[in-house]
Each structure stands twice: as C-alpha cells, then as structure tokens.
Amino acid sequence: MSKSNLTNNIRKLRFENDQITQQQLADKTGVTRQTIIAIEAGKYAPSLPLAFKIARNFGVPIETVFQYEAEDS
Amino acid sequence: MNKVQRETWIALLLVVPVWAIFGQLPVLLIYLEGPSFLHLFAFACATIIGGLSWMLLLFFNRKWKRKAKIEFDERDKLTLIRSTLAGYIMLWIYFIAACIYVWLTASPDRSISVNLMPIVIVEGIAVFIFVQSVTTLIQYGRVGKNVEK
Numbered sequence: 001m002s003k004s005n006l007t008n009n010i011r012k013l014r015f016e017n018d019q020i021t022q023q024q025l026a027d028k029t030g031v032t033r034q035t036i037i038a039i040e041a042g043k044y045a046p047s048l049p050l051a052f053k054i055a056r057n058f059g060v061p062i063e064t065v066f067q068y069e070a071e072d073s
Numbered sequence: 074m075n076k077v078q079r080e081t082w083i084a085l086l087l088v089v090p091v092w093a094i095f096g097q098l099p100v101l102l103i104y105l106e107g108p109s110f111l112h113l114f115a116f117a118c119a120t121i122i123g124g125l126s127w128m129l130l131l132f133f134n135r136k137w138k139r140k141a142k143i144e145f146d147e148r149d150k151l152t153l154i155r156s157t158l159a160g161y162i163m164l165w166i167y168f169i170a171a172c173i174y175v176w177l178t179a180s181p182d183r184s185i186s187v188n189l190m191p192i193v194i195v196e197g198i199a200v201f202i203f204v205q206s207v208t209t210l211i212q213y214g215r216v217g218k219n220v221e222k
Contacts, residue, residue, distance in 0.1 A: 031146040
C-alpha cells in the first residue's frame with residue numbers, strides 16, 4: 001500500500017515575493033484565505049488548476065511550489 | 074470563519090432545534106389530546122417554519138457580510154459534498170433503525186400509531202442537518218494554526 005505526501009514551499013515563496021500575505025495570495029488565486037492556510041499547513045491538497053494558479057502567481061514552475069513524495073509502506 | 078462555517082453554525086444552533094423541537098410539539102399534543110384543527114394547523118405551521126428557517130441564513134449572511142472578495146471555493150465545495158454524503162448515509166441508517174424499531178414495537182395486531190410517521194420524517198430532517206453540520210465543522214477543524222494576523 002502506498003502513502004502519498006504533498007509538501008509545499010508557499011510560505012517561503014510568499015516571503016521571497018514581497019512578503020505577500022495569505023489574504024493577498026488568496027485574492028490573486030481566487031480562493032479563500034482559509035484554503036491558503038490549509039494548503040500551507042499540508043491539510044488540503046489543491047486541485048491541479050489551483051496549484052498552477054499559485055505557481056504562476058509566484059512565476060515559478062509547479063514543481064518549485066509543490067513536491068510529491070510517494071512512500072511504500 | 075468563512076461563509077460556509079457561519080451558515081453551518083446557524084444551521085446547527087437554530088435550524089436543527091427548530092426541526093427537532095417545534096416539529097414534534099404538535100405531534101405530542103395530538104398524541105396527548107387527540108387530533109384537532111388547531112393541532113394540525115400548529116404542525117403545518119411548525120414544518121413550514123422549519124422549512125423556511127433556511128431564510129435565517131440569508132438574513133445573517135447580509136448582516137455579517139465581509140469584505141473578502143471570495144467567499145466560496147473548491148475546498149468549501151468538497152467539504153459540503155463530503156458532509157452531505159455523511160448526512161445522507163446517517164439519514165439512511167436512521168430510517169433503517171426507525172423501521173426496525175417500528176417492527177419490534179408494533180402491537181400484537183401489527184398496527185402502529187399514526188403519530189410515528191410525522192415523527193420519523195421530521196426527526197429524519199433534523200438528523201440529516203445535524204450530521205451534515207457537524208461533519209462540515211469537523212472538516213474545517215480548528216482555525217488558528219498557521220494564521221497570520
């Protein structure tokens with residue numbers, strides 16, 4: 001059985017991009033602030049369109065923002 | 074707290090009690106005192122008020138309208154789909170349990186009270202809204218961690 005892990009660098013990227021707030025990122029990507037908080041905390045895996053939106057907002061490839069690791073247990 | 078959470082708290086604290094309590098009072102009165110126009114009218118009013126209690130959500134949403142540009146997104150949609158499914162499953166289990174209860178408690182001549190039907194239906198609605206609300210709130214979890222002030 002495989003267990004998947006999705007990690008992200010959103011917090012780091014926010015601070016590297018003029019220290020934009022969670023609310024600003026939420027407004028730019030068309031979601032609520034709670035969703036950005038949940039994604040940052042790794043509690044919610046965003047849809048592919050939202051993941052692309054977030055990556056494009058930072059001007060980086062999607063792999064820079066999200067990392068997927070599959071662990072076999 | 075976002076729009077969905079606000080609506081869920083209102084449903085849990087206001088809509089569920091309206092259905093569960095006020096929907097049953099007329100049935101209890103009919104059971105104790107026998108059917109009369111006044112009791113049946115009260116039951117009709119209670120169910121209409123219960124059905125219209127969703128209007129409270131519109132009222133509170135207007136009152137607590139925030140400046141946030143986006144109030145509903147894909148995560149809220151997913152949360153509502155899951156909680157509605159949980160509510161539906163629980164409603165189904167409730168109806169099965171109600172049927173078993175009726176079969177087991179039916180009188181020797183296999184007849185049941187006519188008061189059971191409105192009780193089962195109205196409480197079923199209350200069960201559905203209660204489970205949907207609780208599972209919605211559980212999915213959102215505690216707000217506070219990773220929040221920037």
